[in-house]
Amino acid sequence: MTVKVGIPRALLFHEYHLLWISFFEELGAQVIISEKTNKNIIGEGIKNTVDEACIPVKLFHGHVLNIKDKVDYLFIPRINSIFKNEHICPKFCGLPEMIKNSINDLPTIIDTEINFVKSKNSLKNTIYEIGKYFSNDYKQIMSAYDKAYLKFKNSKRIIKENPFSEVNMLNNKKIMIMGHPYNLYDPYINMDSIDKIKSMGAYVLTPEMIEDQYIFDYAKKFDGRLYWTFARKLVGTALYLIDKKNIDGIIYVSTFGCGVDSVVADIVEKLIRRKSDIPFMLVTLDEHSGEAGINTRIEAFIDMVKWRDISENNISAHG
Numbered sequence: 001m002t003v004k005v006g007i008p009r010a011l012l013f014h015e016y017h018l019l020w021i022s023f024f025e026e027l028g029a030q031v032i033i034s035e036k037t038n039k040n041i042i043g044e045g046i047k048n049t050v051d052e053a054c055i056p057v058k059l060f061h062g063h064v065l066n067i068k069d070k071v072d073y074l075f076i077p078r079i080n081s082i083f084k085n086e087h088i089c090p091k092f093c094g095l096p097e098m099i100k101n102s103i104n105d106l107p108t109i110i111d112t113e114i115n116f117v118k119s120k121n122s123l124k125n126t127i128y129e130i131g132k133y134f135s136n137d138y139k140q141i142m143s144a145y146d147k148a149y150l151k152f153k154n155s156k157r158i159i160k161e162n163p164f165s166e167v168n169m170l171n172n173k174k175i176m177i178m179g180h181p182y183n184l185y186d187p188y189i190n191m192d193s194i195d196k197i198k199s200m201g202a203y204v205l206t207p208e209m210i211e212d213q214y215i216f217d218y219a220k221k222f223d224g225r226l227y228w229t230f231a232r233k234l235v236g237t238a239l240y241l242i243d244k245k246n247i248d249g250i251i252y253v254s255t256f257g258c259g260v261d262s263v264v265a266d267i268v269e270k271l272i273r274r275k276s277d278i279p280f281m282l283v284t285l286d287e288h289s290g291e292a293g294i295n296t297r298i299e300a301f302i303d304m305v306k307w308r309d310i311s312e313n314n315i316s317a318h319g
């Protein structure tokens with residue numbers, strides 16, 4: 001019988017799903033992904049997570065509950081670091097324990113540590129550790145990973161293929177919507193912000209469309225230590241946009257209870273306000289955010305970006 005492995009559609013799923021799905025499928029497993037976020041998933045997540053957790057972590061709990069009874073394994077790695085010499089938000093390394101302590105009757109959890117601060121050999125060990133749940137053949141596991149990684153890399157390359165130059169050919173206003181990928185790519189949590197902006201005739205860009213190397217290089221120009229991967233990516237994106245002047249407005253989407261964003265969103269906002277006249281808006285979502293309020297803020301922001309053409313720069317970039 002085919003082994004079933006479940007992946008919750010939350011947190012880093014939005015960044016790495018193609019890699020993980022392809023890897024498990026190459027090893028002969030059937031991958032079950034939780035449903036798209038809905039009212040029930042978020043409600044169950046909130047009920048089964050400690051109050052102090054951020055919404056994305058609560059949502060992760062809801063997605064686990066959505067698939068836990070349908071699978072033999074749940075993939076919840078203990079993530080310490082996803083880039084060399086950088087750390088990720090500490091919530092990620094505590095996630096397997098949080099889940100085990102909050103949810104009963106779980107299948108076996110694949111909670112292998114992912115830690116890029118360690119040596120390169122450790123990556124191979126990590127892959128082997130995960131693959132061992134499905135095969136004892138080292139070569140098969142490594143080959144499955146290589147194939148999955150190639151697919152993943154190609155998909156990332158396509159996303160980055162010149163979106164800015166393509167967009168420059170258009171007359172539409174260009175809006176960067178930035179934040180953690182799980183806030184940007186889960187339409188339920190961000191209340192369809194991307195589609196709303198598009199429906200107002202603007203072109204939407206995200207940090208994932210910028211070449212990684214640019215983000216690295218611009219982040220190095222920041223006058224301070226960027227300890228977290230998310231911080232490096234978002235500050236690098238902001239400095240890139242400020243320098244290139246190729247965007248008409250920036251919306252930063254954050255969620256209530258995010259310790260990282262309480263620092264990073266503030267740094268990004270200060271950089272943009274001090275070094276550019278690009279209109280900027282911070283949207284902080286929580287489980288009680290009303291859609292009407294978000295719609296009004298987005299509409300007012302896009303209108304302001306458009307009016308700046310008519311009134312030149314007489315309209316404040318910051319609302």
Ligand code: SF4
Pocket residue numbers: 054055056057089090091092180230255257258259260261
């Ligand atoms: S970075 Fe923020 S939103 Fe993401 S898991 Fe950590 S605290 Fe939650």
